[in-house]
Amino acid sequence: MANKHVNAVVIGAGAGGGVVAKELATGGLTVVLIERGRWHTFDEHGDDELTSQRTFPLKCGYGPDNERNWRMAPDGKNGWIKVFPNQWSYGNNAACVGSGTVSYGAMAWRYQPVDFHLKTKYGAVQGSSLDDWPLSYDELESYYEKAEYEIGVAGDPTNDPYVPPRKKPYPMPAFSYNREGIILEKAAKRLGLHPFPIPMLRNSVRYNGRAACIHMRTCVGFACPVGAKAGTQNTVIPVALKTGNCELRINCMVSEIIVDDRGKAKGIKYFDADNKLQEQTSDLVVVSASASETARLLLNSKSKLFPNGAGNNNGWVGKNIQDHAYTGAYGLFEDEVYDDVGPGACIAINDFNHRFPDIIGGGVLCNEFIRMPFQFTSIRPSGSRMWGKDHKDFQKHNFKRHIAIHGPVQEMPVFDKMVEVDPVVRDFWGIPVARISGFRHDNDIKVGHFLADKAEVWLKEAGAIYIWQAVPGKESTPSQHQSGTCRMGNDPKTSVTNKYGQLHEIDNIFIADGSLHVNNGGYNPALTILALGYWVGGHITENWRGTKMK
Amino acid sequence: MINQSFSRREFVRLITGGTAAVLISFNTACKNKISQWRYLDxxxxxxxxxxxxxxxxxxxxxxxxxxxxxxxxxxxxxxxxxxxxxxxxxxxxxxxxxxxxxxxxxxxxxxxxxxxxxxxxxxxxxxxxxxxxxxxxxxxxxxxxxxxxxxxxxxxxxxxxxxxxxxxxxGLDYPKVIGQNRYNDSSWSKYNPKSLENGK
Incomplete structure (x- = not known):
């Protein structure tokens, strides 16, 4: 039996798609929210480090699975090799209801106002496709606020002189510092810096019917056992389902957006939970499948007017993929600095973002989430012996005596850092797979060294007796912070969507995920993706009645 | 294929004999390589x-x-x-x-x-x-x-x-005991809506 026609299909139940589905369903549209993964709970996974979403030698606990999903990656010799989700060269983002928001660290950053017009601030950057967003911070501000209130953020910007302007306080009080945070706060103040608690999409007090945080050691990379960590799976998606307007279909892999000969989207084709090919027709399609998979889906949706994929006549779909060039330093201390109060990351400084004329961009610096025992085995100064007595002594002595400070360097967009579709290789369902290639811009490395130096100074002031830096290189495969592959812009020649996430070329296809980002900020992107979900979803519902879209 | 001319007795003898043969070979295999392991020996x-x-x-x-x-x-x-x-x-x-x-x-x-x-x-x-x-x-x-x-x-x-x-x-407790000394009031005392003035 054919599936009943709906107003909107939303592809991907992560940060962007979960919010859009809720906005549309509460706005009166009928919605099918389609997700290739399924529901996950803490009980299913526990605190097993080897199958978390942080370290995943055995598998990525929160998906996708190695059995049906693979990609191609450069082999370093001008060829390609097949890679699986639990390899770094795959560039994984979780595939489940809630996606990354189930297992993330939940930092709740707004980008800086200047992040929305970097080209105006810094001018053209050679070798980069840097541009201004068509959207300003002021336009997005109330959507950030909506995300902070509906999903739930704990924070306090009092001590951050560089906090982006905001109209309302955070809905929940900030978390207090753990022992690392207390040590680092004092040191930062002595250095004349401005430390403040990291805003978190995590309940510091009971909020929205969910419990307060119990400070698990295993937070980032894991589901929360009490639901204190807020994701779309325990906030907006249940609201969407409760309206009766939204149906969630899990274990369904979308293969193609159907675009007719007049250039309109008619719906989608997907493989259902039994791997049977199905069609779902709709008035409009919203793609929220993450920067890599959104691009892959558009590129795989070929039609008469769009032989290179939906909305891709200008060849910009899949280009400019970005992540963050994480940089920083590790410090060893004489005394124990570990107090087992999770998730660990709690303190930040904004002092080194956009404030130095010879440095383009920058990023926030934070103390890192708790490094679990296996993860810690790879944290060593270069040249260390990684096994035997040396290994064990280091592990025993320093596990509780080290602090990591790092920050997400804002990557300069590079046009040729991209997602393509492999011409030959297909996945389990027969869908052409993604392949990701390209190198970071030199500026990312330069800023990486700049910020790592600052991290080192901070650790030294805090009393570290031995410090080493960890600065990124040119090679990277964007994973959990992937963005930029369907950038928004005013010029249809150099962007994929308009400022509302609507494809320039097909007006009933929208994008709502990190793909829209023109650049990715010097911060974890989750809150911006959530805010863009409200922005795009709000635009659709406001313009629905009447209407040009129907 | 079982030929129709097989008597029932013959058939029974055939299959039990077969089973015995299987048992014997299984036994020999075990004797050669008794292993509690799954892949390695x-x-x-x-x-x-x-x-x-x-x-x-x-x-x-x-x-x-x-x-x-x-x-x-x-x-x-x-x-x-x-x-x-x-x-x-x-x-x-x-x-x-x-x-x-x-x-x-x-x-x-x-x-x-x-x-x-x-x-x-x-x-x-x-x-x-x-x-x-x-x-x-x-x-x-x-x-x-x-x-x-x-x-x-x-x-x-x-x-x-x-x-x-x-x-x-x-020195990591396992299981971690949830609820011990994990809460304090400092986060409440920090909560101050006036804090926003700084952000403007």
Whole structure:
């Protein structure tokens, strides 16, 4: 039996798609929210480090699975090799209801106002496709606020002189510092810096019917056992389902957006939970499948007017993929600095973002989430012996005596850092797979060294007796912070969507995920993706009645 | 196909005889190779035990052997790491042969420090011989090293880290007791809506 026609299909139940589905369903549209993964709970996974979403030698606990999903990656010799989700060269983002928001660290950053017009601030950057967003911070501000209130953020910007302007306080009080945070706060103040608690999409007090945080050691990379960590799976998606307007279909892999000969989207084709090919027709399609998979889906949706994929006549779909060039330093201390109060990351400084004329961009610096025992085995100064007595002594002595400070360097967009579709290789369902290639811009490395130096100074002031830096290189495969592959812009020649996430070329296809980002900020992107979900979803519902879209 | 001319008795004799034959062959197989392991055999486990004990040696805390790291590896070779089966089978055999050629003894029978020196050679890629012409000794060593660390520090549910020994060693409570001293009022006292003035 054919599936009943709906107003909107939303592809991907992560940060962007979960919010859009809720906005549309509460706005009166009928919605099918389609997700290739399924529901996950803490009980299913526990605190097993080897199958978390942080370290995943055995598998990525929160998906996708190695059995049906693979990609191609450069082999370093001008060829390609097949890679699986639990390899770094795959560039994984979780595939489940809630996606990354189930297992993330939940930092709740707004980008800086200047992040929305970097080209105006810094001018053209050679070798980069840097541009201004068509959207300003002021336009997005109330959507950030909506995300902070509906999903739930704990924070306090009092001590951050560089906090982006905001109209309302955070809905929940900030978390207090753990022992690392207390040590680092004092040191930062002595250095004349401005430390403040990291805003978190995590309940510091009971909020929205969910419990307060119990400070698990295993937070980032894991589901929360009490639901204190807020994701779309325990906030907006249940609201969407409760309206009766939204149906969630899990274990369904979308293969193609159907675009007719007049250039309109008619719906989608997907493989259902039994791997049977199905069609779902709709008035409009919203793609929220993450920067890599959104691009892959558009590129795989070929039609008469769009032989290179939906909305891709200008060849910009899949280009400019970005992540963050994480940089920083590790410090060893004489005394124990570990107090087992999770998730660990709690303190930040904004002092080194956009404030130095010879440095383009920058990023926030934070103390890192708790490094679990296996993860810690790879944290060593270069040249260390990684096994035997040396290994064990280091592990025993320093596990509780080290602090990591790092920050997400804002990557300069590079046009040729991209997602393509492999011409030959297909996945389990027969869908052409993604392949990701390209190198970071030199500026990312330069800023990486700049910020790592600052991290080192901070650790030294805090009393570290031995410090080493960890600065990124040119090679990277964007994973959990992937963005930029369907950038928004005013010029249809150099962007994929308009400022509302609507494809320039097909007006009933929208994008709502990190793909829209023109650049990715010097911060974890989750809150911006959530805010863009409200922005795009709000635009659709406001313009629905009447209407040009129907 | 069962021929119609078979009498019922003949048929019964045939199938019971068949079963007996199967039982006998099963028995012989077991006698040759009684193994509690899933993929590796006793001899391979003996060698692997010596290697994992080098990766994580015993000191005032038990090492890789006691922590059942070989069991972890064997278990993964039957599940998540099926793709590494041949690498272990052929790599361990080649390693065994190489050591016997070098030292006239099996690796597991050598003194601890001599074992360490051999593994340092392997890590540095300094093995020679037919097998190592086509396979990187350094890669083989690094694979065992990685898997040993996973087995020692990962969850016991995967077969290693016996009794959460590595957590004891690091001073990590397991299970972590939720609710003890985790709450204080400082987060409340910081809450001050006026804080926004700074942000403007």
């Amino acid at each position: 006793e001899e391979e486990i003996g060698l692997l035990d010596a290697i994992v004990e080098q990766i994580i040696p015993t000191d005032d805390f038990p090492g890789g052997k006691w922590a059942n790291v070989s069991n972890f590896i064997d278990k993964q070779l039957d599940t998540y790491y099926r793709k590494h089966q041949l690498a272990y089978r052929e790599g361990l055999a080649a390693f065994d042969k190489t050591v016997i050629l070098m030292k006239g003894k099996k690796f597991e029978d050598l003194p601890f420090d001599e074992q360490t020196a051999i593994l340092e050679n392997m890590e540095a890629g300094e093995f020679s011989g037919d097998y190592w012409n086509d396979h990187s000794p350094a890669d083989f060593f690094d694979m065992i090293r990685q898997h040993s660390l996973q087995g020692f520090y990962g969850s016991p549910l995967h077969g290693g880290n016996r009794g959460y020994i590595s957590y004891h060693m690091l």
